[in-house]
Amino acid sequence: MSRARNTGLFLALAAAWGTAFVAISAGLDHFPPVLFAALRYDIAGILMLVYAAYAVDDWYPTGRAEWAVVAVGATLLIAAYHAFLFVGQQHTTAAAAAILVSLSPVLTTGFARLLMPSDALSALGIVGVGLGLIGVAIISQPETGDLFAPDVIGKVLVFCAATAFALGSVLTRRIDAALPIETMEAWSMLGGALLMHLISLALREPIEPSAWTDPQALGALGYLAVVASALGFLLYFDLLERLGAVEINMVSYVAPIFTVIAGWLYLDEVVDAATLVGFLLIALGFVLVKRRAIRETLGRTRGEDSSTGTDD
Structure with a gap:
């Protein structure tokens, strides 16, 4: 039963995060991108802070190290990631964005090895990172041969989002702070939302008053804030504890499937051959980079099944 529950x-987490890209595309028809991302995390941050106050004792950061990890999370994991993603997704499909973001686990490993030279990548690991980057290049190839075409710029910005998230993931782990992940996420969301509001003001983003009454606009905002962010991260915390980092990273490769289905049904988006080939290369790169951890995880899973006598 535990395996079936997990x-x-x-799958619920993959669906929530995969369909989030479709909600972003829908909401961008009504909200300016950076403000849209900021509003999402205004709501999600408050919800996560309420949950952190309920679930953990240390719901408020104290000390330089704990505030430092929140600052990195707010700047890279929330503000930079979502500002790049929302701006970039104005010019590319939800499916392409989801697939480009799935490169984050590969880039995370690359940054970890770069910042910790004693734990260098093996030859196969380097090949895996290279395959992931080739996959990005294939997905980002210009439709018109113009390297500065809007669709290329959009995909490059989404790649920058994945890079910011990967770097932030490594830096937050390097900071020696005993801060519960729920607390870190809540305050990072609020800090990231504040940064994005400042960026939105600096960009003088316009907003149509009708956005505040349009059902599609409000539905997209509510879905992103409550389902994809607040509920999604609660599922993530639960699964991280039960499955471990390697298995939970696989959600990045299941989520695009839900993005493709929802994008086709809701936005009439179709995935082209280049995007599919790029996704396969990124997924193969992840397998090569994480092959040892995947092997250990599979071995541990088989051991648990044989000891309990169940396959569910």
């Missing part, structure tokens, strides 16, 4: 929650 599988169900894993």
Whole structure:
């Protein structure tokens, strides 16, 4: 039963995060991108802070190290990632954005090895990172041969989003701070939302008053804030504890499937051959980079099944 529960929650998380890209595309028809991302995390941050105050004792950061990890999370994991993503997704499909973001686990490993030279990548690991980057290049190839075409710029910005998230993931782990992940996420969301509001003001983003009454606009904002962010991260915390980092990273490769289906049904988006080939290369790169951890995880899973006598 535990395995069935974990599988169900894993698929629910993949669905929530995969369909989030479709909600972003829908909301961008009404909200300016950076303000849209900021509003999302105004709501999600408050919800996460309420949950952190309920779930953990240390719901408020104290000390330089704990505030430092929140600052990195707010700047890279929330503000930079989502500002790049929302601006970039104005010019590319939800499916392409989801697939480009799935490069984050590969880039995370690359940054970890770069910042910690004693734990260098093996030859196969380097090949895996290279395959992931080739996949990005294939997806980002210009439709018109113009390297500065809007669709290329959009995909480059989404790649920058994945890079910011990967770097932030490594830096937050390097800071020696005993801060519960729920607390770190809540304050990072609020800090990231504040940064994005400042960026939006600096860009003088216009907003149509009708956005505040349009059902599609409000539905997209509510879905992103409550389902994809607040509920999604609660599922993530639960699965991280039960499955570990390697298995939960696989959600990045299941989520695009839900993006493709929802994008086709809701936005009439179709995935082209280049995007599919790029996704396969990124997924193969992840397998090569994480092959040892995947092997250990599979071995541990088989051991648990044989000891309990169940396959569910």
